[in-house]
Amino acid sequence: MFRRGHLGVAMLTLAPITFWLLTTGYPVFATLVAGTVLYLAMLPDVDHRIPGVSHRGPTHSLLFAGIVGAAFAGAASFVEPVLSVAVPGGVSMVAFGFLLGFGAVFTHLLGDVITPAGVNFLWPYPKEWSLYLTSADSMLWNWGLFGLGVFAMAGSVVLAVQGVALP
Numbered sequence: 001m002f003r004r005g006h007l008g009v010a011m012l013t014l015a016p017i018t019f020w021l022l023t024t025g026y027p028v029f030a031t032l033v034a035g036t037v038l039y040l041a042m043l044p045d046v047d048h049r050i051p052g053v054s055h056r057g058p059t060h061s062l063l064f065a066g067i068v069g070a071a072f073a074g075a076a077s078f079v080e081p082v083l084s085v086a087v088p089g090g091v092s093m094v095a096f097g098f099l100l101g102f103g104a105v106f107t108h109l110l111g112d113v114i115t116p117a118g119v120n121f122l123w124p125y126p127k128e129w130s131l132y133l134t135s136a137d138s139m140l141w142n143w144g145l146f147g148l149g150v151f152a153m154a155g156s157v158v159l160a161v162q163g164v165a166l167p
């Protein structure tokens with residue numbers, strides 16, 4: 001899947017989460033989560049640029065998602081003692097950080113699993129999963145997912161803001 005398709009899948013995933021964060025009173029977290037997930041939407045494809053690492057190998061796995069989640073959790077563990085803010089869902093900041101990092105990578109894998117090359121979720125165990133919906137370079141799917149993502153994201157923000165404005 002290309003960048004546009006990945007951003008589309010990320011926005012489709014973010015839409016309900018953004019709605020939930022906005023309607024429960026966490027606009028800062030909503031912005032933080034959306035920004036982080038969109039910023040990291042192409043992170044697993046760094047494997048194109050690392051010599052010796054196969055494409056859709058180690059960086060396209062649940063293990064990698066866990067490592068990125070752990071890095072976020074680690075960063076959060078430094079922030080948590082000095083910055084006490086209410087975290088959505090009532091979880092700790094560390095748990096929230098893990099979910100954010102894990103989720104950002106996982107949404108990329110969702111974009112790739114619909115293509116025939118599939119995703120090796122359990123790397124290093126060699127098995128590819130694929131839904132065989134479209135080839136990665138399909139203009140229709142890349143633009144379609146992007147369009148749907150923008151629509152869903154805009155819709156969730158509008159609905160959330162209108163809902164908040166109602167008495």
Ligand SMILES: [Zn+2]
Binds near residue numbers: 044045056060108112
């Ligand atoms: Zn990829």
